Amino acid sequence: MNNSVTTESIAPLASEKTPEKAKTSNVITEENSDAYTTVGQAFSENAKMSMRNVNVFYDEKQAIYDVNLDIGTNEVVAMIGPSGCGKSTFLRCLNRMNDTIDTCKVTGKFLLEDQDINDRKMDVVPLRARVGMVFQKPNPFPKSIYDNVAYGARIHGLADRKSDLDDIVETSLQKAGLWNEVKDRLQQPGTSLSGGQQQRLCIARTIAVSPEVILMDEPCSALDPIATARIEELIDELSQNYTIAIVTHSMQQAARVSHRTAYFHLGKLIEVNETEKVFTNPDHGLTEAYITGRFG
Amino acid sequence: MTKPEIKTIDKVNRTLGKRYRAEKRFRLYGMLSIGFGLLCVLFLFTNIIGKGLSGFTYHYLQISVEMDATTLEISDTSDLNQILAGNYSAVVKRGAYEYFDVSSRRDKSAARKLLSVDGTGYLLQDRFKVDAKEIINTKSMVWALVDDKVDFYLKRLGEPGEPGKHEFSEKQLQWIHAAVESGDLQKRFNWAFFNNGDSAHSEEAGIRGAVMGSFYLLLVTLALSFPIGIATAIYLEEYAPKNKWTDLIEVNINNLAAVPSIIFGLLGLAIFLAFFGFPRSTPLVGGFVLTLMTLPTIIISSRASIKAVPPSIREAAYGLGSSKMQVTLHHVLPLAMPGMLTGTIIGLAQALGESAPLLMIGMAAFIPEVPTGVSDPATALPMQIFQWFRNADAGFSEKASAAILVLLMFLIVMNTLAVWARRRLERRW
Amino acid sequence: MSMSMLFLVMLVGVAATFYFCRQRSLSLASELGGIRHLHSLPVFYGVQAALWCAIPCLLIFGLWVVFDDAIIRELTLQYLTEEQRSLSANELQLLLSTIESITTGSSTVNDPQLIAISQHIVDFRSVSNLALSITVVCSLVGLSFWAWFKLKPENKARSNVERCFMLFLLLCSTLAIFTTVGIVFSVIFESIRFFQIVPIQEFIFGTQWSPQLSIRADQVGSSGAFGAVPLFTGTLLISAIAMLVAVPTGLMTAIYLSEYASSRVRSVVKPILEILAGIPTVVYGFFAALTIAPMIKNGLHGLGLDIAFLGVSIGPLEVSGESALAAGLVMGVMIIPFVSSLSDDVINAVPQSLRDGAYGLGSTQSETIKKVIFPAALPGIVGAILLAVSRAIGETMIVVMAVGTAAKLTFNPLESVTTVTVQMTTLLIGDHEFDSAKTLAAFALGLVLFIITLGLNFIALNIVKKYREQYD
Structure with missing residues (x-):
């Protein structure tokens, strides 16, 4: 199912500011377009998150140029692009993970429903409870499987009783499709699982907090094909209830799991479109070059 | 399906205040810990400096002394033996009687007790050694050392309980205060503290012997530990094959780095003194023991700096047909030298402050002579501090504090040197 | 010839050998038509020849210096009367040192027999000295001529020199092993002798420690009490106090500096x-004994009186001027940077991905630290703490200066206790009669200390190493 309703015209807010902003940045890219316009359908009527005029700097170096993008409710948006195109950086902005990097400066509006999460006054702790994240490398805590999943619920005080916590752990593991494999060894360390299981454990850990949005930063890049297939299946199931933004290196994966696909190139959002369209008939030449494998 | 999202965020918000309070508390613990550590540094230094500074000064009484040749028993001013044997105490005593204007036997004794007659005598002797001819049979003003009890009393004037006052009679107190008011009794810089060796009298005791002892100790330590440490580091980094023997060496080095220093003292006692029969209390044996102690430090830091030399340099040299020794001596060693020097200075600074092993090999001894070589009996700065600390005489505690300041001064200089060497000489790759 | 003079002569001889052999290799090279016709560079020929001279000469010199005293002693024994020779080892040693002090002129003993013997010793020494000088100089000259004549262009001088260099390095690096062996030997033999006098179970489980009683020679050991339990408890008590100060402070300092503090604060505070x-440590000891101990004594004494004043029947607290508390506190302060820098390393080794994982779920910083980083770093922190404990146990000067020597079996930190290291120093400072149970006891204590610290270090280093591997 695809809830995203795309708009044909670019929102006035964005169209006014885009050229001006891009001009002020002195970086000359290979296509040398000072002002650029994202082609396709970057906006959604039923947006869970709306990003406007996002610029990201590492010290003096600009990593993201004026990106505008909506993520619709219960939609899966995939972000693809060559290495260093800024797609991971962009994703990490969505729950302020870039706060942990001192040199990183983020400007622009990030609306989660109607709250600007990039506001310095915004409290990141409840934000991250609403916008969860799954990382590139499986990073289970050196604790038992149970404690890994229960961790988020515990710190956020989601369970009042032990039985509530047990329920949360069980449902999360079930949703992550890991329950049958680990239900007999919940007290074993999370690190004893295989790579794919570890990553599903990390997903279970994330959904145990019942976030509204799940961010996934190349969740399968460290996994073998079978484990990857299992995770992709999982993403598909999760999209019933959650809004998902996923960064991936694999175009096939993007094609398989996402509703819409965003193509990033050298810090710029070149094209956003229905996934099918991006992979069959992209609007932009750069997108086409990328999906046909001319660079990557 | 009900909307779990809203429920979740409400639950999160419910406990948020508590969590942030915990966060603040935790931060506070961290800051308190750091504050405690910084406070300890501050307290330690102010305490030691406060106690030690007074050790650099001493009270002197200006009296006029008649350098009468017959009283001094010096007939020939060119005869060094006579000058050494001169009866300086007699003239000092006479000067004291004159100053306090006393004639009865009891008063003379009371007046005499206010001065360090022997200590002042040594000062006169030093002057005679330089120009006896000029000053014999003249009358000159001399700053005489007061007795250490007088010094103790005057330095603590105004403190509650008037420490040291009970040592004096009413008359003596009158004399002392009169002399202070007239400006004849003054606090002056105590040169004797830097020029003399140890002494049984606190007013004459100085740190020269200890400083020289520490100097010879470090000399021996440096001469042995620097080459051996570097050789070991080179062997382990450049030559050693991966085998059991190399592992054994590495395990030994790591463990020796953490063996208590007193154990090294036992080694020195049993092996160097008892088995090889080296003389006790000498910087030579002390240096051997300190070498064994500092070696792990030097080896570990030297290895780190050898490791930091990029392999490309070695490859370039090998590529030109250099032998292993040439690569090591011409390229690796010069590049790693700054790091090795830093490690060595830090190791030596440790050795300078080390006490326990020296205690075991008998360097905590009363040795008034200033050592002139590595095989003379000697003490070391930390040992001198310990000795003075143990001495029950009130004057020595102040000396110990002052000696601590001198020791810390040396350590600060050495560590600054090490930091400087690291900043200026070390190359970053 | 004095030793240093002889040494200087050796140095000059070796330098000369180096110079002449290098010259000779150069002249050989020019005969052949250039240095490239030699196997190695001329400098290697010089070094090779110098090594051929120096190594044997140094060996002779070293062996001679080590053994001549023992040989002279044996030779001296023949001048003693039958009666004197049958004296016990101790008394014989005393007699010999009396004779020795006559030779240096520092004794006023007027026994003509002893004076005659001392004269013999002086003679032996001068003969030995002369013989040494002649041997060394002769072998030096002989070897350098030999090196000169043996020098051939096809000599593999460079490989020989390189082999020597490598052997030298190997020799230096084995010093660490020899040191450990030396430590083991120096404590183990004396300890065995001690355990022959005092049974080992009495030493380890006995609760009475009063070595002073055994001074009288006719009741060696048997009457002196050598039960080391009070020393162990004293050491443990002080180490425990030190750890109570050092571990929380050091750990929190490390956590704050690595997780919270800005790099500017870090660069100043660290x-x-x-x-x-x-x-x-001698400074800490001074500080503990003269500042902290009186502060505790006065402070707590006043506190006790206050409590009594309020009607609670505790009465004035009895605080010893040499309380374990003062030494423990100061030792703790000394160990803070040790704990904090070790834990800092360990905490920094925790991968960023775990932090990201925790933050990504919405943990606050302290939750991340307490629930993720700390458990992950725990093995490494335990290793660091073990190393710190081993330091506290082996620390000497603070306790020697700030606690007493009375062995009391107590866990009250306000009382005076004594420690293993304090007893080792009190037993060994002053008299060095190697056979009394008193001195030997110090070595037995040293053995215990060595085994415990070695064990702790070994475990700690292994834990830390394993921990590092886990995250590498």
């Missing part, structure tokens, strides 16, 4: 705290 690690 070096200041490191100062604590650089202060000599």
